[in-house]
Amino acid sequence: MPEFVVDAHRLIGPVPFDDLPEDPRPEMDRLGVHQAYVTHTLALYSDVRAGNEALLHLGDPRLVPVPVLLPESFEPVPDWDVPMVRICPARHRFELTGPTALRWLAALGVTAAVDLDETSPGQLLALARELPEQRILLLNPGYRRLRAIGELMAAIPNLWLEIGTVNTQRGVEWLAGHYGAERLVFGTGAPVMDDCGPRFLLDHLDLPEADVALIASGGSLL
Amino acid sequence: MILDAHGHLGPWPDFLIPDQSADGMVALMDGLGIDAIGISHLLAVGPDAAEGNRQAFAAAERHPGRFGVWQVYNPHQRNRLTDRGVWGVKVHPDVHQCRLDDRRYDPVWELGLPVLAHGQTDSPWSDPEQFVTVARRHPGVPLLLGHAGLWPYGFARAAELIREHPNVSLEICGSKMTGRWIARLAAQVGADRIVYGSDSCFLDLRIGFGRVALAPLDDADRALIQGGNLARVLGMTRSIDGDTTEGRLP
Numbered sequence: 001m002p003e004f005v006v007d008a009h010r011l012i013g014p015v016p017f018d019d020l021p022e023d024p025r026p027e028m029d030r031l032g033v034h035q036a037y038v039t040h041t042l043a044l045y046s047d048v049r050a051g052n053e054a055l056l057h058l059g060d061p062r063l064v065p066v067p068v069l070l071p072e073s074f075e076p077v078p079d080w081d082v083p084m085v086r087i088c089p090a091r092h093r094f095e096l097t098g099p100t101a102l103r104w105l106a107a108l109g110v111t112a113a114v115d116l117d118e119t120s121p122g123q124l125l126a127l128a129r130e131l132p133e134q135r136i137l138l139l140n141p142g143y144r145r146l147r148a149i150g151e152l153m154a155a156i157p158n159l160w161l162e163i164g165t166v167n168t169q170r171g172v173e174w175l176a177g178h179y180g181a182e183r184l185v186f187g188t189g190a191p192v193m194d195d196c197g198p199r200f201l202l203d204h205l206d207l208p209e210a211d212v213a214l215i216a217s218g219g220s221l222l
Numbered sequence: 223m224i225l226d227a228h229g230h231l232g233p234w235p236d237f238l239i240p241d242q243s244a245d246g247m248v249a250l251m252d253g254l255g256i257d258a259i260g261i262s263h264l265l266a267v268g269p270d271a272a273e274g275n276r277q278a279f280a281a282a283e284r285h286p287g288r289f290g291v292w293q294v295y296n297p298h299q300r301n302r303l304t305d306r307g308v309w310g311v312k313v314h315p316d317v318h319q320c321r322l323d324d325r326r327y328d329p330v331w332e333l334g335l336p337v338l339a340h341g342q343t344d345s346p347w348s349d350p351e352q353f354v355t356v357a358r359r360h361p362g363v364p365l366l367l368g369h370a371g372l373w374p375y376g377f378a379r380a381a382e383l384i385r386e387h388p389n390v391s392l393e394i395c396g397s398k399m400t401g402r403w404i405a406r407l408a409a410q411v412g413a414d415r416i417v418y419g420s421d422s423c424f425l426d427l428r429i430g431f432g433r434v435a436l437a438p439l440d441d442a443d444r445a446l447i448q449g450g451n452l453a454r455v456l457g458m459t460r461s462i463d464g465d466t467t468e469g470r471l472p
Contacts, residue, residue, distance in 0.1 A: 017375070018374065020402070021402075030438070031436060142397070143237065143397065143425070144236065144237040145237070146237060146238045146240075147237075147238055165397065166426075167397050167425050167426050167429050168237065168238070168239050168240065168423070168424065168425060168426060169239055169240060169241045169242070169246065169247075169250075169422055169423035169424075169425070169426050169427065170240045170241040170246065170426065171240055171426060172426075173240070174238075174240035190400075191400075191402065193400065194399065194400035194401060194402075194429075194433055195400075195401070196400065196401030196402075196432060196433045196434075196435070196436035196437055197401070197428075197429035197430065197432045197433035197436075198429060198432075199432070199436060200428060200429065200431070200432020200433070200435055200436050201426065201428045201429050201432055204253065204254070204428045204432070
């Protein structure tokens with residue numbers, strides 16, 4: 001079992017459509033998750049600025065802030081000291097490869113996390129062509145699009161994959177075998193998505209112990 | 223005893239399943255301590271019920287005691303059903319494009335064995351309300367409402383709908399299910415109405431099993447969900463020749 005577990009995709013705060021725990025820490029304790037990269041739900045479901053401000057005031061080293069980046073053409077690039085930002089091109093209706101998004105991502109120079117449903121393989125390929133050094137963490141890739149995901153992993157060296165929704169039989173082992181365990185990152189999307197199943201899977205992957213430890217702690221990305 | 227109510231073998235057309243095999247399934251079951259899993263072959267769910275069922279029986283023969291067969295009934299193909307050597311019948315109204323409460327499924331209910339049916343909130347084919355219709359018509363047929371309705375917004379409604387129909391249980395596999403929801407459903411209708419299933423190999427056996435293993439449940443409720451309830455369901459019916467399904471459990 002991995003000694004250090006990092007959930008690269010977690011939410012903090014209320015959601016409008018369900019009664020879910022707002023604070024991730026009790027469940028992290030219960031499931032043996034030592035650190036989480038968190039985005040505030042206000043930034044997803046309400047006001048991006050308010051959500052990011054709440055997030056950046058958390059001050060808990062177990063919770064690494066992942067603010068939501070919303071490119072605005074007439075505003076300055078944020079001067080956040082964070083390792084990762086989250087972008088939501090569909091939710092916030094901007095072009096992932098538009099001039100403002102590209103300029104902001106290039107200026108920040110940090111990992112960009114994006115949900116597969118917020119973009120498309122074509123957009124991700126275009127982003128990688130425009131900003132080949134840009135590190136991308138693909139969230140919620142799911143299990144039905146492994147073929148397309150595989151193509152992206154092969155074509156974009158700076159793409160990492162969150163495995164919480166890679167949910168078909170031995171899908172994670174298949175990805176590790178083809179693209180390397182270092183490209184895979186443990187994450188859940190909890191509490192909207194399930195954390196129990198993915199956390200259990202981490203302890204039961206049919207991979208070398210070193211590979212499991214690598215995935216559990218964020219691959220070669222975190 | 224740990225029993226998985228919802229399993230499959232074989233390929234499915236719209237996505238890649240890296241390990242579709244019976245041997246791979248048994249290897250994972252051994253690692254997790256799962257005694258047996260109820261399977262239908264995905265070929266049977268899809269275009270060829272008779273041949274897919276034959277392949278499911280063949281897999282069960284190769285792995286004695288590890289696979290219970292859910293024989294698929296396709297209302298268009300009207301394939302023959304058996305009451306011997308099976309856990310029951312699997313129907314998939316959405317794939318068959320035939321409502322669960324359509325009379326063309328009557329041969330399934332008339333068999334009297336447990337039935338696992340795909341359930342999907344707001345589907346014209348398998349909304350949980352249709353399970354209530356069937357449960358009223360056939361109160362003696364144990365019915366598993368697959369996926370507890372599939373979509374999180376419908377889980378609580380599905381639980382409420384089955385509350386007054388003791389022959390219906392919620393089977394909980396699905397990519398949108400969470401450990402939290404399993405605990406909430408158990409609190410809502412009682413852990414004795416919740417049945418563990420994984421949907422493996424369609425989904426990863428370890429994730430479905432782990433979701434229950436790590437759900438915030440007490441040990442007694444977890445044991446019911448992980449197998450106690452299904453053992454009771456499988457023991458509820460007695461086939462025509464007097465051979466109980468309970469006798470077929472490993």
